[in-house]
Amino acid sequence: MKIAVVGTGYVGLVAGVCFADAGHDVTCVDNNEEKIKQLLDNEVPIYEPGLRDVLLRSQSRLTFTTDIESAVKENDLIFSAVGTPEGPDGRPIMDFTETVAKSVCKHANRKKFLVLKSTVPIGTAKWLKDVCADNSDEEIEIISNPEFLREGVALSDFLKPDRVVIGCTTEEAKQMMYEVYEAFLSSKDQILYMDNASAEMCKYAANSFLATKISFINELALLADEVGADINEVRRGFTSDSRISPAFFQPGLGYGGSCFPKDVKALVKKGEEHDIPMRVIRAVEEANDYQKIILHKRLLNHFGDLKNRTIVVWGLSFKPSTDDVREAPSLKLIEKLQQAGAKVKAFDPVASKNALAAASQSFEVMPSAYDGMEGADALVIVTEWNEFKKPDFDKIKSKLKAPLIFDGRNIFDQNKMKAMGFEYFNMGRLALNES
Numbered sequence: 001m002k003i004a005v006v007g008t009g010y011v012g013l014v015a016g017v018c019f020a021d022a023g024h025d026v027t028c029v030d031n032n033e034e035k036i037k038q039l040l041d042n043e044v045p046i047y048e049p050g051l052r053d054v055l056l057r058s059q060s061r062l063t064f065t066t067d068i069e070s071a072v073k074e075n076d077l078i079f080s081a082v083g084t085p086e087g088p089d090g091r092p093i094m095d096f097t098e099t100v101a102k103s104v105c106k107h108a109n110r111k112k113f114l115v116l117k118s119t120v121p122i123g124t125a126k127w128l129k130d131v132c133a134d135n136s137d138e139e140i141e142i143i144s145n146p147e148f149l150r151e152g153v154a155l156s157d158f159l160k161p162d163r164v165v166i167g168c169t170t171e172e173a174k175q176m177m178y179e180v181y182e183a184f185l186s187s188k189d190q191i192l193y194m195d196n197a198s199a200e201m202c203k204y205a206a207n208s209f210l211a212t213k214i215s216f217i218n219e220l221a222l223l224a225d226e227v228g229a230d231i232n233e234v235r236r237g238f239t240s241d242s243r244i245s246p247a248f249f250q251p252g253l254g255y256g257g258s259c260f261p262k263d264v265k266a267l268v269k270k271g272e273e274h275d276i277p278m279r280v281i282r283a284v285e286e287a288n289d290y291q292k293i294i295l296h297k298r299l300l301n302h303f304g305d306l307k308n309r310t311i312v313v314w315g316l317s318f319k320p321s322t323d324d325v326r327e328a329p330s331l332k333l334i335e336k337l338q339q340a341g342a343k344v345k346a347f348d349p350v351a352s353k354n355a356l357a358a359a360s361q362s363f364e365v366m367p368s369a370y371d372g373m374e375g376a377d378a379l380v381i382v383t384e385w386n387e388f389k390k391p392d393f394d395k396i397k398s399k400l401k402a403p404l405i406f407d408g409r410n411i412f413d414q415n416k417m418k419a420m421g422f423e424y425f426n427m428g429r430l431a432l433n434e435s
C-alpha cells in the first residue's frame with residue numbers, strides 16, 4: 001500500500017519505518033527541515049533502540065520530505081502523528097492536527113483517508129469531519145487509530161502490538177486499515193473496530209489507568225515506609241490475586257514523559273466539559289506531583305539544610321532507554337534542589353543535552369557516571385538505566401564524602417548495600433534499614 005505519515009517524531013517515525021518494513025511504500029513528512037535533512041542522511045533524530053537498523057533495511061520503501069502537497073496528492077491514506085502537547089488550560093493544543101487536516105483538504109485531488117495516530121481529545125474525529133467538509137470539495141474520511149507504543153521499546157510494541165484500535169464508520173476504511181496492519185497481527189482478533197469516539201477514549205482510558213497504577217503503588221510505598229512494611233512483599237501479596245495484574249506496579253518517583261501527564265490532564269478537562277469531575281484521576285495527578293519531589297524532601301530531612309551540598313543525580317530521561325525528558329521527575333527534583341541552594345551534578349547515558357535544554361536553571365553534566373562525583377554529599381538515582389544497576393560500589397564509596405545513596409527506583413539489594421557500609425534510602429522499604 002501507499003501511505004503518508006505526517007510528523008516524524010517518536011510515534012510518526014516509528015510508524016512510518018515499521019509500515020515500510022511491512023512492505024508498504026511510505027512517505028514521511030515533517031515541517032522541520034533539519035529533521036528531514038538528518039533522515040535523508042540516514043541519521044535518526046531521536047534515540048530509540050533498533051530504529052536505525054529497521055530504517056536502513058526498509059530504505060527502498062521510505063521517502064522523507066517536507067513537501068506535504070505531493071504527499072497528499074500521491075497517497076490516499078494519510079496518517080497524522082503530529083504533537084498534541086498540553087495547552088495552558090490542560091487541554092491538548094490541536095493546532096498542529098488542524099493544520100495537517102487543512103493541508104489534506106487543500107491538496108486532496110480525490111477521496112482521502114485521514115488517520116489520527118496522535119492522541120487527540122474525544123470528539124476530534126467528529127470536529128475534523130466538519131472542518132474537512134468546510135474546507136474541501138473532496139471527501140475526507142476520518143479514521144481514529146490511537147498509538148500505544150512505549151518509548152524505549154517502541155519497535156517491538158509497534159511490530160507486535162497487543163491490539164490495534166480502529167475507530168471508523170465504513171467497511172472501506174476497515175478493510176484498508178486491516179491491510180495496513182495485517183503484517184503485525186498474529187490473529188484477526190487483535191484488531192478492534194469501533195466508533196471514532198470510543199477509539200479516541202480508549203487511549204485516554206489506557207494511559208489514565210496506567211497512571212493510576214503508578215500513583216497507587218507510590219502512595220502505598222510512602223505508607224509502607226511509615227508503618228514498617230516492605231512494599232515488595234506487599235506487592236507480591238496483593239498482585240497474587242488473579243484479578244490484579246502485577247505489571248506496571250513499581251514504586252518510583254512518579255510518572256513523566258510526553259503522554260501520561262498530558263493525557264491525564266486532558267481527560268480531567270474533558271470530564272469537566274461534561275460536568276463529570278473525574279475525581280479518581282484528579283487524585284492520581286495530585287499524588288504524582290507530590291511523588292516527583294519526594295526525594296527532595298528526604299534529602300532535606302537527612303541534611304537539615306541543602307545549602308552548599310553537592311548532589312549527584314544519575315538519570316535524567318523520564319524513563320530508561322529514551323532521550324525524552326518531557327515532564328521528567330529529574331527536572332523537577334533538580335529544580336527543587338537548586339532552589340534549596342544545592343549544587344547538582346548529573347549524568348545520563350543519552351538525555352543530558354535534552355535535559356539541559358529543558359531545565360529551568362543550568363546544572364553540571366558529568367562526562368561519565370563517576371567523573372565529578374568526588375566530594376559530593378549524596379548520590380541520587382532517578383532513572384533506572386541498566387548501566388546503573390551494577391555499578392562500581394567501591395568507586396562510589398571512595399568518591400562520595402560519605403557512602404550515602406537515595407534510590408528512587410529500588411535498583412539495589414538493601415541488605416547488600418548495608419553489608420557494604422552504605423546508608424541507603426529507597427522507596428517503600430525504609431523499614432528494612434532498621435532491621
Ligand SMILES: NC(=O)c1ccc[n+]([C@@H]2O[C@H](COP(=O)([O-])OP(=O)(O)OC[C@H]3O[C@@H](n4cnc5c(N)ncnc54)[C@H](O)[C@@H]3O)[C@@H](O)[C@H]2O)c1
Binds near residue numbers: 010083100117
Ligand atoms: N511519544 C510517545 O511515546 C507516544 C506514544 C503514543 C502516542 N503518542 C502521541 O502521538 C503524538 C505524537 O507524539 P510524539 O511524541 O511523536 O511527538 P513529537 O513531538 O516527537 O513529534 C511530532 C512531529 O510532528 C512534526 N510536525 C508538527 N506539525 C507539523 C506539520 N504541520 N506538518 C508536518 N510535521 C509537523 C514535528 O516537527 C515533530 O517532528 C502525540 O499526540 C502523542 O500524545 C506519543
